[in-house]
Amino acid sequence: xxxxxxxxxxxxxxxxxxxxxxxxxxxxxxxxxxxxxxxxxxxxxxxxxxxxxxxxxxxxxxxxxxxxxxxxxxxxxxxxxxxxxxxxxxxxxxxxxxxxxxxxxxxxxxxxxxx
Amino acid sequence: xxxxxxxxxxxxxxxxxxxxxxxxxxxxxxxxxxxxxxxxxxxxxxxxxxxxxxxxxxxxxxxxxxxxxxxxxxxxxxxxxxxxxxxxxxxxxxxxxxxxxxxxxxxxxxxxxxxxxxxxxxxxxxxxxxxxxxxxxxxxxxxxxxxxxxxxxxxxxxxxxxxxxxxxxxxxxxxxxxxxxxxxxxxxxxxxxxxxxxxxxxxxxxxxxxxxxxxxxxxxxxxxxxxxxxxxxxxxxxxxxxxxxxxxxxxxxxxxxxxxxxxxxxxxxxxxxxxxxxxxxxxxxxxxxxxxxxxxxxxxxxxxxxxxxxxxxxxxxxxxxxxxxxxxxxxxxxxxxxxxxxxxxxxxxxxxxxxxxxxxxxxxxxxxxxxxxxxxxxxxxxxxxxxxxxxxxxxxxxxxxxxxxxxxxxxxxxxxxxxxxxxxxxxxxxxxxxxxxxxxxxxxxxxxxxxxxxxxxxxxxxxxxxxxxxxxxxxxxxxxxxxxxxxxxxxxxxxxxxxxxxxxxxxxxxxxxxxxxxxxxxxxxxxxxxxxxxxxxxxxxxxxxxxxxxxxxxxxxxxxxxxxxxxxxxxxxxxxxxxxxxxxxxxx
Numbered sequence: 051x052x053x054x055x056x057x058x059x060x061x062x063x064x065x066x067x068x069x070x071x072x073x074x075x076x077x078x079x080x081x082x083x084x085x086x087x088x089x090x091x092x093x094x095x096x097x098x099x100x101x102x103x104x105x106x107x108x109x110x111x112x113x114x115x116x117x118x119x120x121x122x123x124x125x126x127x128x129x130x131x132x133x134x135x136x137x138x139x140x141x142x143x144x145x146x147x148x149x150x151x152x153x154x155x156x157x158x159x160x161x162x163x164x165x
Numbered sequence: 166x167x168x169x170x171x172x173x174x175x176x177x178x179x180x181x182x183x184x185x186x187x188x189x190x191x192x193x194x195x196x197x198x199x200x201x202x203x204x205x206x207x208x209x210x211x212x213x214x215x216x217x218x219x220x221x222x223x224x225x226x227x228x229x230x231x232x233x234x235x236x237x238x239x240x241x242x243x244x245x246x247x248x249x250x251x252x253x254x255x256x257x258x259x260x261x262x263x264x265x266x267x268x269x270x271x272x273x274x275x276x277x278x279x280x281x282x283x284x285x286x287x288x289x290x291x292x293x294x295x296x297x298x299x300x301x302x303x304x305x306x307x308x309x310x311x312x313x314x315x316x317x318x319x320x321x322x323x324x325x326x327x328x329x330x331x332x333x334x335x336x337x338x339x340x341x342x343x344x345x346x347x348x349x350x351x352x353x354x355x356x357x358x359x360x361x362x363x364x365x366x367x368x369x370x371x372x373x374x375x376x377x378x379x380x381x382x383x384x385x386x387x388x389x390x391x392x393x394x395x396x397x398x399x400x401x402x403x404x405x406x407x408x409x410x411x412x413x414x415x416x417x418x419x420x421x422x423x424x425x426x427x428x429x430x431x432x433x434x435x436x437x438x439x440x441x442x443x444x445x446x447x448x449x450x451x452x453x454x455x456x457x458x459x460x461x462x463x464x465x466x467x468x469x470x471x472x473x474x475x476x477x478x479x480x481x482x483x484x485x486x487x488x489x490x491x492x493x494x495x496x497x498x499x500x501x502x503x504x505x506x507x508x509x510x511x512x513x514x515x516x517x518x519x520x521x522x523x524x525x526x527x528x529x530x531x532x533x534x535x536x537x538x539x540x541x542x543x544x545x546x547x548x549x550x551x552x553x554x555x556x557x558x559x560x561x562x563x564x565x566x567x568x569x570x571x572x573x574x575x576x577x578x579x580x581x582x583x584x585x586x587x588x589x590x591x592x593x594x595x596x597x598x599x600x601x602x603x604x605x606x607x608x609x610x611x612x613x614x615x616x617x618x619x620x621x622x623x624x625x626x627x628x629x630x631x632x633x634x635x636x637x638x639x640x641x642x643x644x645x646x647x648x649x650x651x652x653x654x655x656x657x658x659x660x661x662x663x664x665x666x667x668x669x670x671x672x673x674x675x676x677x678x679x680x681x682x683x684x685x686x687x688x689x690x691x692x693x694x695x696x697x698x699x700x701x702x703x704x705x706x707x708x709x710x711x712x713x714x715x716x717x718x719x720x721x722x723x724x725x726x727x728x729x730x731x732x733x734x735x736x737x738x739x740x741x742x743x744x745x746x747x748x749x750x751x752x753x
Contacts (some may be wrong), residue, residue, distance in 0.1 A: 061279060065190070068190075068193060068194060068197065068282060069190070069193055069511050072189070072193055074192075075189070076186065076189050076190065079186050079189055080186045082185075083184065083185050086222050086294070099623060105228055105230075108228055108257070109183060109184050109228060111257055112187055112226075112257040112278045113186040113187050114255075115257055115279045116186065116187050116190055116278050116279045117186060117190075117280045120229060120618045
């Protein structure tokens with residue numbers, strides 16, 4: 051898990067190429083989206099809704115994979131599996147890890163946009 | 166941002182994904198490929214948008230709020246109906262079971278995250294090809310269906326036209342049984358029946374080579390000829406000759422019509438039959454005895470007129486005897502083992518039938534039990550004609566439409582036939598035809614034909630040929646009579662029969678005056694024993710009692726002139742509706 055990089059440079063380069071002018075829009079969309087997803091994850095845990103947790107984690111995972119944030123995506127998968135398996139006791143720790151990793155990714159992406 | 170400008174070959178693609186990030190990436194990727202994009206944030210939006218924008222391809226996320234991708238896929242497939250709209254699931258699912266569920270819901274393929282534009286393009290192109298192929302197939306199928314519907318419609322119209330021309334004549338007469346598929350016309354089968362103006366009837370069963378419209382096309386002129394000629398009093402042989410000539414002229418080489426002509430003479434208890442190329446006909450006598458009526462001629466439409474033989478075979482019958490004729494569909498019926506029904510099948514059916522069973526029913530039943538599929542009977546045509554007492558059949562009428570034209574009312578004509586022609590030619594159809602120009606006489610065609618026929622046969626057989634009528638009263642004499650008739654017909658030099666027809670209007674209708682004169686020596690009508698008290702000025706002499714009674718019954722008056730070789734008949738008719746009993750109007 052720890053071997054995964056924060057960002058997949060190759061994937062991001064391709065995205066930049068494809069999105070052209072809309073790359074910044076995409077980055078902002080992802081950052082906004084992600085904050086919403088993290089809020090949904092937290093809400094699901096507080097409501098002990100394992101299914102909602104799995105759903106939110108699954109969607110978040112998809113976006114992470116698409117955007118080129120493999121480590122964050124891997125953490126989301128762990129949360130999704132925990133939701134599917136109805137094991138919510140470890141989830142708060144996973145969400146902490148997700149938030150921490152998201153801050154890393156966000157910092158890196160902000161730098162990418164400023165460039 | 167919603168749509169890019171549509172390029173000529175661009176497709177309309179619906180993307181449904183609740184993740185703004187993922188949807189944005191995919192939308193941009195698809196737009197960059199030159200397609201027009203519609204975006205939905207959940208399954209419900211996707212279904213609504215699908216109805217509105219009619220996309221060519223749908224890209225659908227599996228897990229979405231409100232309505233998930235699976236349900237949206239099901240609804241979209243239903244909405245698409247026969248249209249093929251490829252449905253590609255967007256997924257980061259990796260478990261086989263989950264992926265299979267997407268396909269079960271109607272998905273055609275997957276696109277996995279992260280999106281790869283090369284794969285995306287290849288998939289869109291592949292599915293577009295499939296979509297176009299499906300479209301081509303559907304439109305071809307629709308075209309074929311449309312053509313087929315058109316063909317069926319045309320056949321129905323042709324059938325209606327044909328039915329108007331051919332109608333069913335007197336096929337529903339109580340002495341006729343028949344079976345023909347409603348679309349027999351397009352199997353090339355025809356069946357006509359019509360009563361002669363003066364009693365008896367003519368039935369024709371025919372089977373054209375081939376199927377469909379080409380087979381049906383020859384039927385139309387045959388019907389016209391048949392009903393036209395029979396109502397004018399032409400006989401079976403005349404009709405056959407006309408059929409053959411017409412078909413020879415209009416049918417392409419290799420096409421012809423197998424046919425059977427049945428002429429019943431209830432009065433003389435005999436049948437005249439002509440079979441050209443049909444399977445054996447069967448005369449089933451009241452005793453149960455069977456007589457085969459084989460084909461002795463080539464089918465119609467093959468031989469030129471000068472080689473065509475219209476000779477009909479004469480069968481002496483009794484009331485209750487039935488003649489069965491059928492098309493080869495019967496013989497060609499096959500059972501489950503592939504065996505043919507054949508002539509032997511017909512014979513078995515006729516021989517093994519119960520005494521009371523109608524031979525027609527026996528054959529129908531046997532072929533029904535025999536043949537492997539019920540559809541077989543669509544191709545079969547059969548009719549049975551039963552000999553009956555003449556009296557019983559008099560109620561049968563043809564369906565001749567009255568002409569809306571007033572027609573000729575004041576006219577006179579003379580027609581004289583001489584010498585050899587006396588034996589070769591019957592003037593009756595021509596004379597009847599002239600009379601039928603008067604619409605008021607058309608309803609009386611049977612009576613007029615009978616009058617003309619009676620006058621003509623008396624003038625010829627007793628006036629010109631001087632044949633004694635009492636010969637016909639014994640079986641031996643009957644043969645002698647006809648032998649002598651044939652012999653004397655070859656010696657008619659200087660002889661003639663002259664008809665004078667006059668028609669004039671009367672206040673209530675019209676009056677037809679028929680004078681028939683012959684070159685014979687006449688007879689002493691002043692001292693004829695029969696009906697002495699009734700006839701004026703003379704009484705019947707050379708007339709057999711029966712013929713004279715008939716004339717007297719039908720006509721207003723019957724008068725003999727000169728030395729008995731000139732007969733004058735007055736026939737009155739009234740405009741329909743002026744009398745409460747039109748049938749007796751001329752005899753008041």
